[in-house]
Amino acid sequence: MSILTNLAASPRVKGAADLARAALRTALDLALPPLCPSCRVPVEGRGLCPSCWSKLSFITRPYCERLGIPFAYDPGPGILSMEAIADPPSYNRARATVRFDGISRALVHSLKYGDRLDLAPMMGRWMGRAGREILAEADALVPVPLHWRRQWARRFNQSAMLATAVSAESGVPIAGGVLKRVKATAQQVGLSRSERASNVQGAFKVPEESKGAVVGRRLVLVDDVLTSGATVDGCARALNRAGAANVDVLIFARVADPVRTAI
Numbered sequence: 001m002s003i004l005t006n007l008a009a010s011p012r013v014k015g016a017a018d019l020a021r022a023a024l025r026t027a028l029d030l031a032l033p034p035l036c037p038s039c040r041v042p043v044e045g046r047g048l049c050p051s052c053w054s055k056l057s058f059i060t061r062p063y064c065e066r067l068g069i070p071f072a073y074d075p076g077p078g079i080l081s082m083e084a085i086a087d088p089p090s091y092n093r094a095r096a097t098v099r100f101d102g103i104s105r106a107l108v109h110s111l112k113y114g115d116r117l118d119l120a121p122m123m124g125r126w127m128g129r130a131g132r133e134i135l136a137e138a139d140a141l142v143p144v145p146l147h148w149r150r151q152w153a154r155r156f157n158q159s160a161m162l163a164t165a166v167s168a169e170s171g172v173p174i175a176g177g178v179l180k181r182v183k184a185t186a187q188q189v190g191l192s193r194s195e196r197a198s199n200v201q202g203a204f205k206v207p208e209e210s211k212g213a214v215v216g217r218r219l220v221l222v223d224d225v226l227t228s229g230a231t232v233d234g235c236a237r238a239l240n241r242a243g244a245a246n247v248d249v250l251i252f253a254r255v256a257d258p259v260r261t262a263i
């Protein structure tokens with residue numbers, strides 16, 4: 001093994017190389033316009049190009065007041081979906097900004113894996129709007145935690161990035177560290193609904209020393225994507241068990257097939 005590869009393998013030099021890369025990226029960022037995270041054309045300012053922006057599918061009323069899933073037709077105000085009544089979640093209300101589709105997936109993936117942390121303020125602003133009602137009644141935001149091993153590998157938690165942006169937008173503070181992921185769960189991708197539920201069973205816990213920040217408080221869980229809802233449901237169950245007064249959920253993008261049946 002050459003000296004160079006030996007050096008590259010040492011953690012300190014790897015850190016220096018990361019720094020050099022980050023500095024180079026900043027220099028390039030100053031010189032080159034950022035790219036649209038979805039179609040990769042250069043854009044003015046930050047975020048999506050106008051064409052991708054116009055194709056984003058924002059979630060608006062009418063939707064189920066509990067689950068936040070859009071109705072295919074307007075059943076009238078305050079109506080719950082059959083799903084919410086047949087299988088009520090552990091949280092009170094969920095709100096999401098956009099449907100999870102090609103463009104919102106590109107935003108989520110750019111934030112999560114593409115070092116596009118600059119997208120978080122824009123995404124958080126949209127979330128602030130979608131969650132206005134639940135944020136107005138909230139005491140604190142709780143980002144869905146990663147297991148420490150995954151956070152170490154990824155270097156940051158995308159839900160915490162979004163929560164920081166939502167907090168800046170709404171003025172609702174973040175209750176950091178009140179929820180811990182105590183079980184390293186398998187990736188939810190490719191699992192069925194019931195497999196997802198058992199995958200997160202017992203995965204979240206409120207540490208004894210954090211209970212004071214949870215008891216009697218109205219909390220809003222923040223996450224990037226909601227698929228089956230098993231993850232936020234597991235988080236809400238842990239917060240309720242620790243004595244939270246109310247748990248709502250605010251998501252950037254959700255898988256949302258319109259609900260046809262309302263009660």
Ligand SMILES: [Zn+2]
Nearest residue numbers: 036039049052
């Ligand atoms: Zn684009």
